[in-house]
Amino acid sequence: MATVQEPHGGEGADGVRRRDFIHIAAVSFAGVGAAAVVAPLVYQMSPSADVLAQSSTEIDISAIEPGMAIKASWQKQPVFVRNLTPAEMAEANAVSIGDLRDPQTLADRTKPGKENWLVTLGVCTHLGCVPLGAAEGENRGDFGGYFCPCHGSHYDTAARIRKGPAPTNLVVPPYEFTSDTVIEIG
Numbered sequence: 001m002a003t004v005q006e007p008h009g010g011e012g013a014d015g016v017r018r019r020d021f022i023h024i025a026a027v028s029f030a031g032v033g034a035a036a037v038v039a040p041l042v043y044q045m046s047p048s049a050d051v052l053a054q055s056s057t058e059i060d061i062s063a064i065e066p067g068m069a070i071k072a073s074w075q076k077q078p079v080f081v082r083n084l085t086p087a088e089m090a091e092a093n094a095v096s097i098g099d100l101r102d103p104q105t106l107a108d109r110t111k112p113g114k115e116n117w118l119v120t121l122g123v124c125t126h127l128g129c130v131p132l133g134a135a136e137g138e139n140r141g142d143f144g145g146y147f148c149p150c151h152g153s154h155y156d157t158a159a160r161i162r163k164g165p166a167p168t169n170l171v172v173p174p175y176e177f178t179s180d181t182v183i184e185i186g
């Protein structure tokens with residue numbers, strides 16, 4: 001049937017091409033319109049999905065024996081969870097707060113009744129290196145907590161800065177105990 005319409009329209013090959021162009025252009029605009037509708041949805045959905053996936057992290061702490069620590073991750077940052085021994089807690093509590101660069105007690109940095117659980121970011125407050133001391137056998141520095149070898153920052157058993165260039169204690173992130181053996185960070 002198309003071969004019959006061409007002569008009647010009198011448009012010849014150019015007319016066919018023009019119609020084809022209009023048809024293609026219309027499809028293209030429809031395509032752009034559809035993309036424009038979809039794009040904002042994707043744009044709006046992706047950050048919230050991303051944030052939701054990272055906003056909290058659950059950690060099972062049941063296997064962390066006294067004196068041990070683990071490294072976890074929250075919002076792409078390392079987190080240290082440490083089960084302090086009674087001796088490490090006593091050491092932290094024996095420090096005169098007035099002697100500290102960033103004065104905080106162990107109780108300030110832990111949850112009531114669970115002072116043995118020390119949860120901090122594993123990020124040196126000097127320039128952001130990951131200190132040693134969470135893994136077994138790593139150097140815990142002069143004060144038995146964490147040691148950042150980058151420029152020599154020493155943290156004590158409450159992860160408070162005691163020596164070296166770091167200005168503040170390792171940061172305690174927001175977290176809660178959801179049971180005796182699980183914490184939720186974030």
Ligand code: FES
Nearest residue numbers: 124126127148151
């Ligand atoms: S980054 Fe830790 S001492 Fe410099």
